[in-house]
Each structure stands twice: as structure tokens, then as C-alpha cells.
Amino acid sequence: MLLHPAIMALLLLSLLVTAMLLPAALFALQILRHWNMQSGSARQLALERKTYLISTLLTWVFTAELLSLFLFIYSAEALSGQFVGAMCATGVLNINAWGWPTLWLKIVTFFAGSLWLIMNQLDNHGYDFPLIRQKYILLLLIVPLLLAGGYSQLSFFSALNPEVITSCCGSLFSADAQGVAAELSGIAPKNALLMLTVAALILCVTAYLVLKQGTRLTALAFSITALLFFAIALSAIVSAVALYIYQHPHHHCPFCLLKAGHHYSGYLLYLPLFVATALALPLPFIARCQAIPSLSATAHRWVKQLSRSSLALYLLFLVIVLLEIAASPLRLLSQ
């Protein structure tokens, strides 16, 4: 276990999140059991008022989770100096089996959280809490995810032992260990960029359909394409875009992009990509809400707005990718 301030901050965040989550989960159970909008009974009024507390709590939970996603990557970066062979965050995440799962859980939590917050916001537009049950069922599904994230993070950090000088015979125990691989293998840059282009084209087509028809099916199609695009974009960053930015044909790290040395270009890439995906994922759900009388107008408007913003951000991402490739002196595709 390391007593690094960033690690302490992360553990503190995860403690706070858990502390906020458990009452929220209990409340979700109460809602599912006792909710009755027709009643004006004291219990119903109390439940309704508690929804305010719970949505505020959860807004904080997801804000804290977002913060902890950033902090986790930063701290992995900062810790790389303490481990043999860990050149950057990738190496630190490779140190034990919990590193990558923690990161993935944090990313999934980010999307689940934005889905919940969007649902909550939509629900607030209906006078009769139309989505209350779905919202709290989703919450109950997110709770184990968050707890798993916290557990995985705790395991990751508690299994970290810094390799400092041990004065017992020779410090060279570390010499036997080959160190942790700081490299991710990628697919061929050419293929990655090709796939990205194809995915972008499909995305444009499905976005056109959603904007034109706005049906559940088209929304679902857009959402699925967006998810695929997200995956392809991540692998393209690792296997191609990063190489252009680092101007080095073998440096694949997806995190060094976030450093000052590379003009923080990672933020330019990841922010639009993540936000666009977060906006695209709730779409099928919102499209379904068009059938609910108290929400149909809002839901109809939201489907258009979200898909438009999402598409715009994806296109922004592509433009940034193209600019990075154009600006780089490295040439990978010409051979």
C-alpha cells in the first residue's frame, strides 16, 4: 500500500461514494415497494421529497466518480516513477490484475451515471414522475457496478508495493522481475484508421435516420453504432493516432496524450468522444419515452437534440484526429 496523496484522495472519494450510495439503494427499494402517485398520504409525500435528496446525492456521486476517473489516470501517471519499467500510466495499470478492470469500471460508471442523470432530468419534465420505477431499477443495477469499482480500486492500490531500496542483500530482487510492460499492442494503423472511417460513415447514416424519423429503432441503431464507434475510436487512438501525436512509430500509450508534453491533445480527443457517447447511449430509452403522454413532447425534442449534439461531437473528434495526423511529421500510411 502506498501512502500517496492522490491515492488517499481516490480512496476518500470511493468511501464517500459508497456512503452516499447505500442510502440511495435503500431508498430505491422503498420507491419500488411503496410508490403511489395517486395517493396524498404522508408516506407518499415523504417519498416524493426524498427523491430530491437522492437525485442530489447521485449527482454528487457521479461527479465524484468523474473526478476519480481523472484522478485515477493522473495518479497512475504520477506513480510510474516508483515501479521498475513502468514508463507511464500504462505500465502502472499493468502492475497487477486490478489496474485495467478498475479503469474500465470507472469508464462504464461514467456512462451509466450519465444515463441515470439524463433519465432523471427527463423524468423531472413529467408532472407525474413517469420514469420513477425505471430510474430506480437502473440505480439498483448501477450500485453493484460502483461497489465493484471501489473494491477493484482498493485491491489495486493495496497490492501496490513500491520498489524502494531494500538494504537486505542487494536490491536486485527487482532485477529478476522484467518490470511491467508499458506497451499496448495495437492493430495496424492503416486498418484502424480504415475502420474508423467506415464507422464514421455508418454513424452519419444512422444519425440522419434518427433526425429524420426519431423512432425507437433508429435511435437504437444510432446508439449501437455510437458504442461501436467509441470502441473503434479508442483502439484507433492506441494503434494509430497516438503514434502520430508522439511522432514515434511504437509508442502506443493512451494516457501520455494527456500530458503537457503533448499539448494536452488527449483532452481534445477524449472529451468530445466520451461526451458524445454519453449523449448517444440514452437515446433508445428517450425514444421509447415518446410514448408516455406526459413526456412525449420533451422526449421528442430531446431525441433530436441529443443525437444532433452527439453527432456534432463525434465529427469534432474526427476533425481533431485529422488535424493531428496532418500536423504530425510522421507518415505511416504512405509506405
Added chain:
Amino acid sequence: MITLSHVSKIYHQGQPNELHALRDLNLTIDAEGITCLRGASGSGKTTLLSLIGCLSRPTSGRIALQGQIISSFSERFLTDIRRHTFGFIFQRFNLISGLSVIDNVMIPAYPIAPDHDLLYAKATELLHHFGLATRLHSRVEWLSGGESQRVAICRALINDPTIIIADEPTANLDSKLTAGFLSLMAELAKNGKSIILSSHDPGIYDAQEINHLIEMRDGRLLSQT
């Protein structure tokens, strides 16, 4: 305009101090002009006003406002209806001390967020109209009872409500100020506002400005004229 059918309101339900404030009330208020609720204290006037004014929800029964059934609306939407439809004048004025007169008048409009200059101009105009032009930036705790009430009236009017609800508005005023209040209300009624007020003061419910009179006792309707 406002219809209540089979409305009951129970406070502290299931507890030893359970209180049936309204029992199975059926009532239609077609509130042109000034309507007065008359009844002894504890007869359910205040509860009725708070239900009509969307401050609370009935334990059972239905309330319709301008054809819309509001009794099962969530608090968020009730508030939304309330702030666009009702203006409130309370018995104890309920101004927020420490703030200036004009701030107090503008407060109900904050969540609606109109343009600040327009809001400010409107508040100033209202205060001028009610003879408080010199008091704009005084703190409300320095005002006299009559002035406080006029500030409360300005506050009730800031969001252009169609209905004004006044709960025992004259309980803290002398007879001269009471008469003044009634004439202000009559003026507002003439300008198209509906006014619903409650009182157990004969100076109010016997006054000629009152158009409708509703009598209540023990949470039930006694008579309506």
C-alpha cells in the same frame, strides 16, 4: 374555476396527534371578484386556502384548477402552477427580514428568472403605485404594519397572478388599515384579479366589497352565497 370534490386533508396521519382538517369537502369557487372564507379559527380555512393555492396536496379527493386536475401533481409542477397563478398575502406578512423592500418584492420571480432590469422596473412601479416610493431600499423590519402589508401585496403581484390568496390579512391591522386593505383589494378585483381571502373579522366578511361568502365549520362547508 376551482372545483374540489370529496377532498380530505389529514395531518400527522397515523400518529396520536392526527388531525382531520378537512372532511370530504365539495366546493366550487367561481371566483369573480372577492370571495371570503368565514369561520372560526380551526375550521379549516387555512388548510383549504393552502390546498387551493397548491401549497399542499389533499390526502384524498380531487382538485381541479381551470379544468386541470392538480391534486396528483408532483410538488415540482404544483409549484410551477402556483407561481404563475397565485399571489399570497399572509397574516403575519412574512417578509424576509434583513433584505430591502425591493428585494422582498422581487423574490418570488427569482426562479422564473425574468430579465433583471425589467423585473426591477416592475417592482419599482408596483411599489410606487402602492405609495412606497421612498422605501425602496429600506430594510423591511423598519416598516410600519400598514407599509409591511403593502409590501406583501406588491410581492403577491410581482408574477402577475390571476388569483390572490389572503389568509387572515387584516388580523394584525387596525380598522382604518383594514378598510384601506379592502379598498385596495376592490381595486385589484376591478382590474380582473380574483381574490380569495379568509377571515373571522366581521369588518371583512360583512363588508360590501365581498362578492361571495363561504362559511366553514370543523372542516366542512356550512353555506355558500
Added chain:
Amino acid sequence: MRSSKPRPSTPWLFFLLLGISFTLLTFADSLRLRDAMQADLTANRQLVRDLALTDLALFTDARYVRHLSQQDNYAAFQDHPMALEHFPSGSLIMPPQLSP
């Protein structure tokens, strides 16, 4: 008609903006300070190289903490990893991790 009294949010938003810009300014200022210290740093690195120094002269209360990286087994605070140390710096330095 303009409000005769400024809104209270105006000065606070101004203060917030000021605070944020000063915070950002500290980043620029740290670069400036670093530039100013660059010559000293280069000289110190030269000194480290010339004298083959291995440690910072931060802890001089006991000799076994003066050269942290060169200490050996008899250093008092290493006798037991959890032993409480007489000198405060010893208690702040992580006990050696006994690798398997």
C-alpha cells in the same frame, strides 16, 4: 431603467474570475520562477555529477538518515520494519519493504 444598486452577484463573480485567473497565473508564475532558477539547478546538477552525490542533505539528524540510499543494515530504524524510531525523520521514512 438601470438598477440603482449593483446586484450582489456582480462583485462575487468578479472575485471568482479574479481567483481563477490568479490560480491560472500561478502556473505561469511557477514557470517564471523555474526559469529564474534554471542556472542554479544546472550548477547543482553539475555538483552532483562532480562529487558523485547520491542523496539530498535534508536529514542530518542522524548519520543513517543522511544518505538514505546508502544506508545499511545496522541503521537503527531498520532493525524492525515497524519499530518506532528515536529520530522523527526515521518515522517519516517508509520502512523498507521486505521483498519475497
Added chain:
Amino acid sequence: MNHFFSRQRYLIDYTLASLLRRKGKHATLLLIYTLVIALLASVMLFTEALRQESQLLLSDAPEIVLQRQIAGRHALVPVDYLEKIGTIRGTHQIEGRLWGYHYDATIKANYTVMASEEHALTNSEIIIGATLARSRGVAVGDMLSLSAADGGTFVFTIKALLPSTSELVSSDLVLMTPHALRLTLGIPEGFYTDVIIAVRNPREMQKVAAKLIERLPDSRPILRDEILRTYEAVFAWRQGVVLLLLVTTVLAFIIFAWDRASGLSAEERREIGILKAVGWEIGDILQMKFWEGTIISLSAFLTGYLIAYLHVFYGNASLFAPVLKGWATLYPDFRLYPVIDALQLTTLFCFTVIPYAVATLVPTWRSAITDPEEVMR
């Protein structure tokens, strides 16, 4: 969107007006909060600067230091070890190093005595660190006597001082000729303290070290990377311990803030009831209270951080330098190399603002659900 901002601005207006009405109460809270943040931020900035500087300076430390160990103790290295090492491929400069500690009973301090051939010293001349000179009250040209290993006393002339800008690495150094050092510390001819080895290709360091152990089983190579890693860990640990201690301060503050937020006076309750009665909704009250928390915590955060920055990098961390710089007999006097980054700010934010926000959440909500009907009674 415009409506959203305009609404928030109104809420800020109201919040500020209501904060200003209870100036005394909120000023104390703000003051304590700012001080707590300034304290935490100072610790972080200070140790981080030290950590970064150690990394920069020691990246020029020798690639491998070879110690000899006998009975688990550091022992002198015989000269013939140098020849044995010399044949390992990849090494290119092998030098015996002569250094040791000298305890000075007059000021009860340990000096680090080092041999230096580069400064063209005579056997009776020394060069000393600026801190040492300050503590002993000596200057260039003065005499300094050191007790020798054989019980005698040597008197040296101070030829020069090491630059005072280098105190972080040189505060307690005494440089003298190898001959003088052997006499003073009692190291016999034919032995060195340890050996430093330069490796041509830094990637081969591990391999060279493994070969060294194989060839000289009683030796212990210390790699530069290990030194860097150790310092990295030492400072992280140091920062962690101090932060952990300070977290109790934060905790105390949070309890204080929670108490403030939950002990709502009857007057405040009535005020919220009025707001709700005249058309505010629970959500509006919550947002207003959110702004109250944000105004307090952001003001405290920014002010606290700026105070810390000035304190650490312009005021030389004078408040707690003695604690953090180490309990040294010879306090090195050095300017910190300011390195700040987003990680530090985010961490600080997580330690201070988030717990405050969470602690005030439930009391805030409790006040927001005040029944608007209450004001009619």
C-alpha cells in the same frame, strides 16, 4: 440556456444577500475553511516541489554505487575490486569513492566528509558547505579543526565555500584531499568507501548489476533508478503522513460545517418556508443552498491555494519548514523549485471541497423540505 444562467445568477444574488445578513457566522466559517485549505495546500506544494527537485538533481547521481558488505554491514572496498569490475562489458568508468561521516561535538552535527581531487586542494585546505559554515560561524580563510581518527586534531584552512544555492545537496559537505581524508577518517590505503560505476547504456544497468553480484558476491550495487524511486516513495510517504495528520483537521472542520448546516435556526427555517410559499420549489432551495456551499468553498479554495502558493514559493514555507525540511541539525537553506500541476489541485479539491459538499448535503435537503404551509400558521 440563457434562462438557466439568468436563474442561477438570481439564486447567487439571493444567496449572497442572505450570507451577508449573517456576516459573523459565515466569516468565521470561511476563515477556518481557508486556513485549513491553505495548510493542506502548503504541505502538498512544498513536498511536491521537493520531490520534483530531488528527481531533477539526482538524475545526475552515479549510475551504480557498489558497496561491499561484511556481516551485513557496509565495509570498505579493497582496491583490487576495481580491477575485477573493470572487465564487465558495458561499464565505462569505474572509480573508488572516499567519503564518510564526521561527528562534530561542538555543534553536535554530522558532517559528510568527501574526497575531491577536482578542486586542487592542498592537504591542509578544505571546502565546506554553506550551511555548515553558517552553523560554525566561519568564513573563507578561517581555520576549522577536525578531530582525527587517531585522537589528534587537524586544522584546516577553509579555501572556499560551496555555493549557497546548492545547500539542498551540499549543506554538510566537507571536501578535502584523499590523503587528508584517509588520515581524518582513518581509512587505510588500499581501500575505498565504495565504488561508482558508469554504465554506457542505461538499459543495461540491471544486467551489469546482476553480473556484479555474480562476480563479487559480497557486494551490493545500488542503482540510480532505485535511488530515484526511493526518493519518490519517501516524499510521497512523507506527504501522505502529513496529509493524514491534517485530514483530522479537515474532519474537524467538516463536523463543524455539518453542525452549522444542520443546526438551522427557527428564523432560517421560517425564511425557507416563506420562499417556498411565495413560489420557490425544493429544487430552487437546493440550488440556492448549493450556491451557498459553492460560494463558501470556492472562495476558501481559491484563497487558500493562493495563500499557500505565496507562502511556499515566496515566503519559503517559513511556517512549517522545520517540520517538513527534516529535523536536521544543519538546516539547509534553499529555494524551492516550484512545480504545480492539475493532479495536485484536483487532489486538494477532493480532500477539501468534496467532503464539505457531502457533509452539508443532508442538512441542506432537510431545510429545503420545510413545509410551505407552515408559514400560514
